[in-house]
Amino acid sequence: MTSASPVLSYTSGVADVPLLYQTIGQNLDHTAALHPGRDALVEAGTGRRWTYREFRADTDVLALGLLDAGVGKGDRVGILAPNTAEWTLLQYATAKIGAILVTINPSYRTHELRYVLRAAGISLLVAAREFKTSDYAGMIDSIRGDCPDLRRVVLLGSAGWRAVLAAGRAADPARLFAAQAGLSPDDPINIQYTSGTTGAPKGATLSHHNILNNGFSVGRICGYTHLDRVCIPVPFYHCFGMVMGNLACTSHGATMVIPGPGFDPVATLAAVAGERCTSLYGVPTMFIAELNHPGVGTFDLSALRTGIMAGAPCPVEVMKQVVSRMGMHEVTICYGMTETAPVATQTRVGDSLDQRVSTVGKVHPHLEIKLIDPGTGLTVPRGAPGELCTRGYSVMLGYWNQPDKTGEAIDAARWMHTGDLAVMDARGYVTITGRIKDMVIRGGENLYPREIEEFLHTHPDIVDAQVVGVPDDRYGEELCAWVKLRDGAEQMTAESLRAFATDKLAHYKIPRYLLVVDEFPMTVTGKVRKVEMREQSVRMLANG
Template sequence: MQCAMQLMHMPIGHYFKNCVEKYPNNIAVIDSGDGSSLTWKELDQISDRYAKSFLSLGLRKSDRILLWMGNRIEWVIIFIAAVKIGVIPSGLNVQYEKDEIDYIIRSSGAKAVFFADGFRDNDHPSILKSIISETGKKEGESGRLPLFIHVGKSCCGSFLNFTSILSFENKFSGKLDEYTEINPLDTASILYTSGTTEHPKGVMLSHKSLVNNSYFTGIGLKLSAKDRLCLAVPFSHCFGISAGLLTCIGAGTTAVLVGLFKPKDVLEAVRKYRCTALHGVPTMFQRLLEHPDFPQSDLSSLRTGIVAGAACPSKVLEGIVNRLGMSELVVAYGQTETSPGCTQTDPDDSLAVKASTVGRPLPFVEMRVVDPETGLECPPGVKGELCTRGYHVMRGYVGQPDQTAAVIDAGGWFHSGDCGFVDEDGRFHFESRLKEIIVRGGENISPAEIEKAIMSIDAVRDVRVYGVPVDVYGEEIAASICLKPGYHLDKDELQKYLKGKISWCKIPKFVEFCDNFEVLSSGKVRVSALRHRMEQTIAGLCAAAGTEKAAGVGGSINK
């Protein structure tokens, strides 16, 4: 397979132009929310206009911009316009609260922030106004702020409007070609991912890594210009931007955008636009299968798509293949740091293979399993740490050389922190995580960030946050808390305090209060013992309720 293929050495702008030349009049993108669409030629033309406007506003190669909104056509236009001139876009999670977005704005050095109205009760304009008013009041801050550009039809106070900045286009007198000398090894995008550190880390991915990874992902899916891919996976995730939007560009596939994941909206988008492919994490697919509109929804157009982001229960996998009709479903494995794809099953693999493995490496991707203690490669069938090397590995974490060196060794191997093995047929198996990261519904969540928020409560003496297994989300957030003598705190008070300080999905659903934590000889708290006790307690409650496993939606424990 690799002998018949070659790695492409081009920036995303050229990758996109190739698609435009092949399929100028084909529909490139459809916004399922309002039905608006653009052909590849129209997308090329409008993104050129915005690229000129960006240059007139002072944006230049290597400058960084932030996109804080759901999946929509404007997101695509901004991204394409930016990468054409070497500006580096970063998609941000719409669930970020004030402290989270404030940290990224300040630490990224972004020159512009493009934002929409918000998500649920998370009012983006109000949050940004608050940040603006407070900037300069904090010790050590220069008070310098990026441009804030509102994306939406309505006026948003004194903020610049996305449509109105096209008026700056005429102030640009040069040629875009003069600004498109981009090295494929340059950083194309920075994506933020949570880990065991307190704040999200910015992952630098090159043009070359994103172009090739997205292209080979599409080849593995057998996508073509005749397909339509429904994208409810957020563009703030590498899954959405690389395996989604950029894969569509590589194959000429139409991208059907769903602003924010809602089962009803996804079912309707697939039905209305006859989507042939659908990406998602296991939780998304499970919610589709359980939705009351599912039995009446015509999803007969579906044939393929990717399930990734977390381990997929076999029952959910069977439902995707047999009930959703995605007979050519692909199971994939990867991380943000690897653009993201490392391995994929084949569309023609049996259900048994897809249920038990994450497939073989993509072209030009090296994979191996090593003993985390000795560093020696493990033979087939022996569990160890999954490691990968190749064009797809990130350039590093922004401003964190030590963190980068901790995961990429001298030989160029990226150490995933995941446990698994390779079988005799060369297929890889994902078992569990060696890291402390919690994966809730495909969302990476840092325990350290939640622990910091809880520790800001006067009553709390110590806290440990960890994940516990649940059916719907794969893992749910649990917290074990030690209170100071004479203080009181209950679960409801804790959750009320955390609301608005951290994203709702990070607020612990299972809580226990302890007198003390068991400490190892090293001085570290034995988190495994806390997790085991919590799992036993949850299992007891589930047994009493007559269920097999906690649903993880609203259930809590307050010991």
Template sequence: MMIKISPIISLYRFNTSIVQRCKPKQIISRHLSTKDHSYLSPYVQLPYSYAFGRSEGNVIYKTLGQLMDERAEKDSGRPFIVSHHENLKKYYGDFYEEINHLAMAMHDILDIKRGDVVGIWSGNVYDWIVIQYACLRLGAILCTANPFYQSFELDYAIRKGEMKALFMPGKQSRQDYVNNYAKIIRETLSNKFENEGLPLYLKNIISIDGERYEENYFPSILQIKTFELNKLKQFKKEMDRSLIEAVMPDDPAKIVFTSGTTGKPKGACLSHFTLANNVSIVMKQFDVIGEANCCLPLPFFHSFAGVLGNLMPLAFPESQIVIPFLKYNLREFVESIQKHNVSFLFATPTLAIDLFNYVARKNYQLPTLKAVLAGGAAVPEETVYQFKATIPSCTDFRIGYGATETGPGLTGNRVDTSDADKAQTVGQPLDFIEVKIVDQTTNKLVKIGETGEIHTRGHNVMIGYWKEPEKTAKVLQNGWYNTEDLGTMDERGYIKIVGRSKELIIVGGENVYPREIEEVLHMLPSIEIASVVGVPDERRGEELCAWIKYRENVPQESHEQLREFCKGKLAYFKVPKYFLTVDDFPMTPTRKQQKFIMQKMSIEKLKLKPKKE
């Protein structure tokens, strides 16, 4: 069933089970329109910064399990996935059989039911996707854990999600060079972190590869049972249709932890409805219609690759996903693009910079690569131009914007967007999504061109933070999610990100947005990455500190020369007082800068007095 939304009427979500609208809409039975470049401009409520993504398409009110069945009926013989580092290729029909067998094994053997939380703690392997799809079939909630977690962090994820089962690398796993999984899981389940008891709800540990763990490897009080994934996938039992039919579109599908760029991760809970529409609408807006070999170098535990990447073939059956590596490796990355004729790439700004630098240094050619979808952080305008110059076949470099809490898509640039708008903005609201920019103090709409906080409402918004109602209430009110990002909107609905509200720096009473300074510094050809944070100052409250990573084998400016360069382009209070030359930045596993750590490190390096709370 799909719900037709008229162009200007908004879609509101007030709770986990009800989608309320201004008035009833016609129920129709066709998929999203795939007319090439048939786009409606967003409605913009001039002179204020409010826009709504109009569309000739439809919102899909189905579960992901239903979409899997539809795909199987139409084209089970098409290639579905290639794992370059595992030397593996799967067609959808074989994959569909595997996920059904695993889903029934999870139900009958592991006692996993609709609404139970299942954890996965692993790197990017083929079976990660098998496990995700099997959970979605059953209505189990997949809780994704960072494969680099250590025992304290893993304990937090297990407890926060209240995992009933955990899929992870087994003993003697080929993933052991990424992390010491066997040691960490034993430490995690043998300790009582934060004076809490042991997680008695965890009943099953399943080895994705390697050897099965002996059950006496864990504390006997937990009574944990252990299994091997390959044996569970051999459970030859037909899929029980009643299990799929019991799952509802508004049911929780995934718990995805936020990146931790500003502190301890929170578990964003996303529904089947959110995921189904996000992948369909985002990828349609980015023109992924027809055949496309899409490379996924980003970690699956995050929503960018774990939703838009892994679920994409459900919305666009002619597409195929390519997994390049287990652990970040530029050589394998380039090899996978060349060998599998990759035409579409998911990337973060850091990954894009690494790729074009590596290709230029090695003099490699990537003639099949046509388009890039970049997100996860602000993309410097210079990066876009450098990437396209280094890889001339890539004529389309799109920048999207969103958050874990928005499933993850929120805005995007369309195929007919000008190069200037693609480089300077994050695009317009996606179909059926509302975006408004409000004053941080009054919460009232600001006028076009004025800076404010970005809020959004629509099919993309999470149910809430898992088991954290107070934190949910702080960011989610009347269906509006507060991104805590600062931005501006123009009269066409194009949005430009200025920075994080938590990254706003106040210098002598003047508001300073780091991205403006970073863009100026990126004008210098010697600078690969520039990032600005605020540090305490007794006189002015805060001062600016710029972290600079220079390119290799090029002349480098002195810190004084950088300061003089900024003086010629910025107001005096926006000129950094401090510069730090670095080789790298503290990053999350999704390659986002952790500015709160950079700020602490800056204070230590500069021997400044920390700001009093």
């Protein structure tokens, strides 16, 4: 007599509506025809606003201007700017002509910017002149000679930007109709660079089909209609902003509300109150900043009902306060990665508080997930830990010009291997328990030690470097660098290392802690023991 087979950690998402098979431009045109007079986009800080009729018209003008500038299907257009209305207009204008938008993290410094411009073969770069401490115009000038594909740079608000718009207004609209007619929903439309364990960022290449459907599904689970107004303080350069935010709105006729160019708790609260937002996005640290602001009680948040928290685990007390003090009774938790457009799992309206803080929900409609034994590749039973893999419409086309890296991430059966360890319960809810790789998640940013280690090796006094994550109350994790110095080198401090890295690495990639050591903990075969290194880091930092 044989025992019953265990229930395996596999599930597929039940869908009550079919996938959209449209380009992003077609979907926007459809929404604008349904809701021409409703708000599409509001830039709360400046008071600028667009109805769907106006947003479509301005998107078309910019698309025609890009065509006049020689940009066509498959050309890579970079955007280096904080959250602005122009960022959003460019997102949809490039989609309308089939140009591939390369979203660049506005925290990048010259080292990273040069790499992305060259790796993606960006021919046109649209950039803000500056933001906070970043002089983008100066950065671009300093590296432009190293980027042979870069034919043109257009600074937002400049005469060059105005010239592009003027050319678009003077152009024959038939050019745009012809360009759109030559597009397929399966065409690549977006490249987002993610840090990689190889030390160099990899360009996750996403299609109209990937990101339009993912945004639509996220919005549908949040219950969006044309009556919703979504406050989006998360960055557009990441899927959280441009897919879960913008595309979730435009695919449902909802309103995109930009509270400001970068996250500010007061500006965010003011935008929610002033625009009567029904939904608010953020990573847990953003919600913590809003809840802890002394003036939070002066803002009318009564229109809020839902939102999304993602990027890091949500503390129980924070979730309780988001529900009770902000009125977000239908707030959802999302899990995913850029390579999956990005959301693979999401909690549902009506899920318990425990499900929203201890799990990342269940599989999205039209997708599959399974948990496998990393050693055998076999699906593990429910309740056992395994590597989370996902398959379906959302899986990226591949890493730009890196078929070898694509093959390492996506197997022959089209399963995307996330590298995250998880457990699936009897109801199909997933809990993330750890990471196979050494990725560090700092305040919602995914950081890969290898990239930072390779940069540290460029320091003339460092002969070897290892980077690990250590626990942090505010950001979840912080970076700690272990370094060996060359003989005769002067003593190094965290401050001197930060000075070396400033303007070369994004601020969040610069290690907060530094430990100067003679040796690293090693295995008998000569491999660095990062688990032990993390444990030692916590002890050493605690002891000063």
